[in-house]
Amino acid sequence: xxxxxxxxxxxxxxxxxxxxxxxxxxxxxxxxxxxxxxxxxxxxxxxxxxxxxxxxxxxxxxxxxxxxxxxxxxxxxxxxxxxxxxxxxxxxxxxxxxxxxxxxxxxxxxxxxxxxxxxxxxxxxxxxxxxxxxxxxxxxxxxxxxxxxxxxxxxxxxxxxxxxxxxxxxxxxxxxxxxxxxxxxxxxxxxxxxxxxxxxxxxxxxxxxxxxxxxxxxxxxxxxxxxxxxxxxxxxxxxxxxxxxxxxxxxxxxxxxxxxxxxxxxxxxxxxxxxxxxxxxxxxxxxxxxxxxxxxxxxxxxxxxxxxxxxxxxxxxxxx
Ligand code: MN
Numbered sequence: 001x002x003x004x005x006x007x008x009x010x011x012x013x014x015x016x017x018x019x020x021x022x023x024x025x026x027x028x029x030x031x032x033x034x035x036x037x038x039x040x041x042x043x044x045x046x047x048x049x050x051x052x053x054x055x056x057x058x059x060x061x062x063x064x065x066x067x068x069x070x071x072x073x074x075x076x077x078x079x080x081x082x083x084x085x086x087x088x089x090x091x092x093x094x095x096x097x098x099x100x101x102x103x104x105x106x107x108x109x110x111x112x113x114x115x116x117x118x119x120x121x122x123x124x125x126x127x128x129x130x131x132x133x134x135x136x137x138x139x140x141x142x143x144x145x146x147x148x149x150x151x152x153x154x155x156x157x158x159x160x161x162x163x164x165x166x167x168x169x170x171x172x173x174x175x176x177x178x179x180x181x182x183x184x185x186x187x188x189x190x191x192x193x194x195x196x197x198x199x200x201x202x203x204x205x206x207x208x209x210x211x212x213x214x215x216x217x218x219x220x221x222x223x224x225x226x227x228x229x230x231x232x233x234x235x236x237x238x239x240x241x242x243x244x245x246x247x248x249x250x251x252x253x254x255x256x257x258x259x260x261x262x263x264x265x266x267x268x269x270x271x272x273x274x275x276x277x278x279x280x281x282x283x284x285x286x287x288x289x290x291x292x293x294x295x296x297x298x299x300x301x302x303x304x305x306x307x308x309x310x311x312x313x314x315x316x317x318x319x320x
Pocket of ligand 1: 080
Protein backbone atom coordinates (compact mmCIF):
# COMPACT_ATOMS: atom_id res chain seq x y z
CA UNK A 1 0.00 0.00 0.00
CA UNK A 2 1.20 3.45 -0.78
CA UNK A 3 0.27 6.80 0.53
CA UNK A 4 -1.09 8.21 -2.75
CA UNK A 5 -2.00 11.57 -1.29
CA UNK A 6 -0.54 14.21 -3.63
CA UNK A 7 -0.01 16.69 -0.79
CA UNK A 8 1.08 14.52 2.14
CA UNK A 9 1.94 16.22 5.40
CA UNK A 10 5.44 16.10 6.80
CA UNK A 11 4.81 14.96 10.33
CA UNK A 12 7.07 14.69 13.33
CA UNK A 13 5.89 12.25 15.93
CA UNK A 14 6.96 9.87 18.62
CA UNK A 15 8.87 10.22 21.81
CA UNK A 16 7.11 9.41 25.05
CA UNK A 17 5.58 12.81 25.66
CA UNK A 18 2.28 11.94 23.98
CA UNK A 19 1.93 8.39 25.27
CA UNK A 20 -0.99 7.80 27.62
CA UNK A 21 0.76 5.91 30.43
CA UNK A 22 -2.55 4.92 32.05
CA UNK A 23 -5.64 3.34 30.48
CA UNK A 24 -7.72 5.77 28.41
CA UNK A 25 -10.53 5.65 25.84
CA UNK A 26 -9.94 7.79 22.75
CA UNK A 27 -12.12 7.04 19.71
CA UNK A 28 -10.80 8.20 16.33
CA UNK A 29 -12.86 8.21 13.15
CA UNK A 30 -11.10 7.04 10.01
CA UNK A 31 -10.44 9.53 7.22
CA UNK A 32 -11.57 8.37 3.79
CA UNK A 33 -8.70 8.41 1.27
CA UNK A 34 -8.77 7.36 -2.37
CA UNK A 35 -5.99 4.90 -3.10
CA UNK A 36 -5.25 4.86 -6.81
CA UNK A 37 -8.28 5.14 -9.05
CA UNK A 38 -10.47 2.49 -7.54
CA UNK A 39 -9.83 1.69 -3.89
CA UNK A 40 -11.20 3.75 -1.02
CA UNK A 41 -9.53 3.25 2.33
CA UNK A 42 -10.24 4.47 5.83
CA UNK A 43 -7.01 5.89 7.27
CA UNK A 44 -7.05 5.36 11.02
CA UNK A 45 -3.40 6.18 11.76
CA UNK A 46 -1.93 8.74 11.73
CA UNK A 47 -4.95 10.76 12.83
CA UNK A 48 -5.35 14.19 14.38
CA UNK A 49 -4.88 12.92 17.91
CA UNK A 50 -2.45 10.01 17.57
CA UNK A 51 0.51 9.37 15.27
CA UNK A 52 1.83 6.16 16.80
CA UNK A 53 0.54 3.18 18.77
CA UNK A 54 3.67 1.44 20.00
CA UNK A 55 5.73 1.26 16.77
CA UNK A 56 2.62 1.11 14.54
CA UNK A 57 2.62 4.32 12.48
CA UNK A 58 0.11 3.78 9.68
CA UNK A 59 -3.22 1.93 9.52
CA UNK A 60 -5.43 1.72 6.42
CA UNK A 61 -8.62 -0.38 6.46
CA UNK A 62 -10.30 -1.11 3.12
CA UNK A 63 -13.47 -2.94 2.18
CA UNK A 64 -15.30 -5.18 2.20
CA UNK A 65 -15.70 -4.01 -1.41
CA UNK A 66 -17.30 -5.83 -4.34
CA UNK A 67 -14.61 -5.56 -7.03
CA UNK A 68 -16.07 -8.21 -9.37
CA UNK A 69 -16.67 -5.66 -12.13
CA UNK A 70 -13.55 -3.56 -11.57
CA UNK A 71 -9.77 -3.73 -11.34
CA UNK A 72 -9.72 -3.76 -7.54
CA UNK A 73 -6.52 -2.63 -5.89
CA UNK A 74 -4.05 -0.99 -8.25
CA UNK A 75 -1.06 0.44 -6.44
CA UNK A 76 1.90 0.88 -8.83
CA UNK A 77 5.57 0.57 -7.81
CA UNK A 78 6.48 2.94 -4.99
CA UNK A 79 9.33 3.13 -2.45
CA UNK A 80 9.55 2.66 1.31
CA UNK A 81 12.28 3.24 3.89
CA UNK A 82 12.60 3.02 7.66
CA UNK A 83 9.52 0.86 8.17
CA UNK A 84 7.92 -2.56 7.77
CA UNK A 85 4.67 -3.08 5.88
CA UNK A 86 2.21 -5.66 7.20
CA UNK A 87 -0.41 -6.92 4.73
CA UNK A 88 -3.44 -8.69 6.22
CA UNK A 89 -6.50 -9.82 4.29
CA UNK A 90 -9.95 -10.85 5.48
CA UNK A 91 -11.25 -11.49 1.93
CA UNK A 92 -9.76 -11.52 -1.55
CA UNK A 93 -6.21 -11.69 -2.84
CA UNK A 94 -3.38 -9.20 -3.30
CA UNK A 95 -0.44 -9.70 -5.63
CA UNK A 96 2.81 -8.38 -4.12
CA UNK A 97 5.87 -7.74 -6.28
CA UNK A 98 9.01 -6.01 -5.05
CA UNK A 99 12.41 -4.78 -6.18
CA UNK A 100 14.14 -7.83 -4.66
CA UNK A 101 12.26 -9.98 -7.17
CA UNK A 102 9.69 -11.40 -4.76
CA UNK A 103 6.39 -12.24 -6.41
CA UNK A 104 3.72 -13.44 -4.00
CA UNK A 105 -0.03 -13.85 -3.91
CA UNK A 106 -1.35 -13.04 -0.41
CA UNK A 107 -4.53 -14.78 0.81
CA UNK A 108 -6.74 -14.19 3.86
CA UNK A 109 -5.12 -15.28 7.10
CA UNK A 110 -1.58 -14.99 5.76
CA UNK A 111 1.03 -12.44 6.83
CA UNK A 112 2.83 -10.51 4.11
CA UNK A 113 5.72 -8.76 5.86
CA UNK A 114 8.05 -6.43 4.00
CA UNK A 115 10.99 -4.87 5.81
CA UNK A 116 12.01 -1.82 3.86
CA UNK A 117 15.04 -0.99 5.99
CA UNK A 118 17.35 1.15 3.85
CA UNK A 119 15.01 1.00 0.89
CA UNK A 120 12.75 -1.17 -1.24
CA UNK A 121 10.02 -0.66 -3.84
CA UNK A 122 6.88 -2.72 -4.32
CA UNK A 123 3.60 -2.90 -6.20
CA UNK A 124 0.32 -4.27 -4.84
CA UNK A 125 -2.46 -5.27 -7.16
CA UNK A 126 -5.58 -7.37 -7.32
CA UNK A 127 -4.70 -10.32 -9.55
CA UNK A 128 -6.58 -11.11 -12.76
CA UNK A 129 -8.97 -12.80 -12.28
CA UNK A 130 -9.71 -12.00 -8.64
CA UNK A 131 -12.34 -12.94 -6.04
CA UNK A 132 -15.37 -10.64 -5.90
CA UNK A 133 -14.73 -9.38 -2.38
CA UNK A 134 -11.69 -7.42 -1.23
CA UNK A 135 -11.28 -6.64 2.47
CA UNK A 136 -8.12 -6.03 4.44
CA UNK A 137 -5.73 -3.75 6.23
CA UNK A 138 -2.35 -2.31 5.38
CA UNK A 139 -0.19 -1.45 8.35
CA UNK A 140 3.23 0.11 8.78
CA UNK A 141 5.62 -0.40 11.66
CA UNK A 142 8.31 2.24 12.27
CA UNK A 143 11.77 0.71 12.70
CA UNK A 144 13.87 1.82 15.68
CA UNK A 145 16.90 3.98 14.90
CA UNK A 146 19.34 1.11 15.55
CA UNK A 147 17.84 -1.14 12.89
CA UNK A 148 16.17 1.18 10.42
CA UNK A 149 19.01 0.77 7.90
CA UNK A 150 18.77 -3.05 7.80
CA UNK A 151 18.82 -4.75 4.42
CA UNK A 152 15.38 -4.92 2.85
CA UNK A 153 13.49 -8.20 2.95
CA UNK A 154 10.18 -9.90 2.29
CA UNK A 155 8.61 -12.80 4.15
CA UNK A 156 5.31 -14.58 3.69
CA UNK A 157 3.83 -16.65 6.52
CA UNK A 158 0.82 -18.81 5.70
CA UNK A 159 0.87 -20.50 9.13
CA UNK A 160 0.41 -18.24 12.14
CA UNK A 161 -0.32 -19.11 15.79
CA UNK A 162 -4.08 -19.36 16.24
CA UNK A 163 -5.99 -20.24 19.42
CA UNK A 164 -9.68 -20.44 20.24
CA UNK A 165 -11.37 -20.12 23.61
CA UNK A 166 -14.88 -19.19 24.76
CA UNK A 167 -16.12 -18.15 21.32
CA UNK A 168 -13.03 -16.08 20.54
CA UNK A 169 -10.45 -17.07 17.91
CA UNK A 170 -7.18 -15.16 18.02
CA UNK A 171 -4.48 -15.12 15.34
CA UNK A 172 -1.13 -13.59 16.23
CA UNK A 173 0.08 -11.58 13.22
CA UNK A 174 3.08 -9.78 14.74
CA UNK A 175 4.86 -10.09 18.07
CA UNK A 176 3.50 -12.12 20.93
CA UNK A 177 0.13 -12.54 22.63
CA UNK A 178 -0.88 -14.97 25.39
CA UNK A 179 2.42 -16.82 24.99
CA UNK A 180 2.04 -17.37 21.23
CA UNK A 181 4.58 -15.70 18.92
CA UNK A 182 4.30 -14.78 15.26
CA UNK A 183 7.10 -16.02 12.99
CA UNK A 184 7.29 -12.53 11.47
CA UNK A 185 10.50 -10.77 12.49
CA UNK A 186 9.93 -7.64 14.56
CA UNK A 187 12.51 -5.05 15.59
CA UNK A 188 10.88 -3.72 18.75
CA UNK A 189 8.40 -5.20 21.26
CA UNK A 190 5.08 -5.34 19.42
CA UNK A 191 1.73 -7.07 19.14
CA UNK A 192 -0.66 -7.31 16.21
CA UNK A 193 -3.54 -9.79 16.38
CA UNK A 194 -6.77 -10.57 14.57
CA UNK A 195 -9.52 -11.48 17.05
CA UNK A 196 -12.78 -13.05 15.81
CA UNK A 197 -15.71 -13.07 18.25
CA UNK A 198 -18.64 -15.46 17.82
CA UNK A 199 -22.13 -14.08 18.55
CA UNK A 200 -22.62 -13.55 22.29
CA UNK A 201 -18.88 -13.81 22.97
CA UNK A 202 -17.66 -12.32 26.23
CA UNK A 203 -13.94 -12.63 26.78
CA UNK A 204 -10.87 -11.17 28.45
CA UNK A 205 -7.87 -10.73 26.18
CA UNK A 206 -4.57 -10.73 28.10
CA UNK A 207 -2.39 -7.69 27.42
CA UNK A 208 1.17 -6.62 28.19
CA UNK A 209 0.80 -3.71 30.66
CA UNK A 210 3.90 -1.86 29.41
CA UNK A 211 2.47 -1.73 25.87
CA UNK A 212 0.35 0.96 24.32
CA UNK A 213 -2.73 -0.55 22.61
CA UNK A 214 -5.48 0.29 20.15
CA UNK A 215 -8.35 -1.69 18.66
CA UNK A 216 -10.14 -1.32 15.35
CA UNK A 217 -13.18 -3.26 14.17
CA UNK A 218 -13.03 -4.84 10.75
CA UNK A 219 -16.45 -6.53 10.88
CA UNK A 220 -19.48 -6.19 13.14
CA UNK A 221 -20.05 -4.28 16.32
CA UNK A 222 -18.60 -4.96 19.73
CA UNK A 223 -18.10 -3.54 23.16
CA UNK A 224 -14.44 -2.94 24.04
CA UNK A 225 -13.98 -2.15 27.73
CA UNK A 226 -17.43 -0.53 27.77
CA UNK A 227 -17.02 1.41 24.49
CA UNK A 228 -19.13 0.45 21.48
CA UNK A 229 -16.95 0.17 18.40
CA UNK A 230 -18.08 -0.12 14.78
CA UNK A 231 -16.06 -0.49 11.54
CA UNK A 232 -14.48 2.77 10.46
CA UNK A 233 -13.12 3.95 13.79
CA UNK A 234 -10.30 3.06 16.16
CA UNK A 235 -10.17 3.03 19.93
CA UNK A 236 -6.86 4.09 21.52
CA UNK A 237 -6.44 2.50 24.93
CA UNK A 238 -3.15 3.87 26.31
CA UNK A 239 -0.86 1.74 28.47
CA UNK A 240 -1.26 0.00 31.82
CA UNK A 241 -3.77 -2.75 31.01
CA UNK A 242 -3.34 -6.38 31.96
CA UNK A 243 -6.39 -7.44 29.99
CA UNK A 244 -9.18 -6.15 27.79
CA UNK A 245 -12.87 -7.06 28.01
CA UNK A 246 -14.46 -7.82 24.63
CA UNK A 247 -18.18 -8.49 24.21
CA UNK A 248 -20.27 -8.85 21.08
CA UNK A 249 -23.91 -9.78 20.66
CA UNK A 250 -23.74 -9.99 16.85
CA UNK A 251 -20.22 -11.35 16.49
CA UNK A 252 -17.33 -9.18 15.33
CA UNK A 253 -13.79 -9.16 14.13
CA UNK A 254 -11.12 -6.79 15.39
CA UNK A 255 -7.45 -5.99 15.10
CA UNK A 256 -5.49 -5.44 18.26
CA UNK A 257 -2.41 -3.28 17.68
CA UNK A 258 0.14 -2.39 20.29
CA UNK A 259 3.68 -2.39 21.48
CA UNK A 260 6.25 -0.71 23.62
CA UNK A 261 6.11 3.04 22.92
CA UNK A 262 8.75 3.73 20.27
CA UNK A 263 10.45 6.34 22.48
CA UNK A 264 12.02 8.05 19.47
CA UNK A 265 11.04 11.01 17.39
CA UNK A 266 10.42 10.10 13.78
CA UNK A 267 9.63 12.12 10.67
CA UNK A 268 7.01 10.63 8.34
CA UNK A 269 6.30 11.83 4.84
CA UNK A 270 4.67 10.01 1.92
CA UNK A 271 6.01 6.43 2.07
CA UNK A 272 9.09 7.20 4.12
CA UNK A 273 9.98 7.13 7.80
CA UNK A 274 13.17 8.99 8.73
CA UNK A 275 14.62 11.18 11.41
CA UNK A 276 14.96 14.50 9.56
CA UNK A 277 13.27 16.30 6.70
CA UNK A 278 16.64 16.52 4.88
CA UNK A 279 16.89 12.75 4.98
CA UNK A 280 13.36 12.42 3.61
CA UNK A 281 14.08 14.95 0.85
CA UNK A 282 17.22 13.03 -0.14
CA UNK A 283 15.26 9.76 -0.35
CA UNK A 284 12.62 11.46 -2.49
CA UNK A 285 15.31 12.68 -4.92
CA UNK A 286 16.86 9.21 -5.08
CA UNK A 287 13.49 7.65 -5.92
CA UNK A 288 12.86 10.22 -8.65
CA UNK A 289 16.32 9.52 -10.14
CA UNK A 290 15.70 5.75 -10.07
CA UNK A 291 18.34 5.14 -7.40
CA UNK A 292 18.44 3.34 -4.05
CA UNK A 293 15.08 1.53 -4.10
CA UNK A 294 15.46 -0.74 -7.12
CA UNK A 295 12.91 -1.51 -9.81
CA UNK A 296 9.79 -3.67 -9.67
CA UNK A 297 9.26 -6.01 -12.60
CA UNK A 298 5.61 -5.65 -13.65
CA UNK A 299 3.08 -3.55 -11.85
CA UNK A 300 3.15 -0.60 -14.22
CA UNK A 301 5.00 2.69 -14.23
CA UNK A 302 6.60 3.76 -10.95
CA UNK A 303 4.63 6.26 -8.91
CA UNK A 304 6.05 9.79 -8.99
CA UNK A 305 6.73 11.28 -5.57
CA UNK A 306 4.61 14.32 -4.72
CA UNK A 307 6.38 17.63 -4.10
CA UNK A 308 7.61 18.12 -0.57
CA UNK A 309 5.92 20.83 1.47
CA UNK A 310 7.89 24.03 2.03
CA UNK A 311 9.72 24.53 5.30
CA UNK A 312 11.66 22.11 7.40
CA UNK A 313 10.75 20.20 10.50
CA UNK A 314 13.19 19.07 13.12
CA UNK A 315 12.34 16.27 15.50
CA UNK A 316 12.20 17.51 19.04
CA UNK A 317 10.47 17.05 22.33
CA UNK A 318 10.80 14.50 25.06
CA UNK A 319 12.62 11.37 24.14
CA UNK A 320 13.12 8.51 26.52
MN1 MN B 1 3.53 0.24 0.04
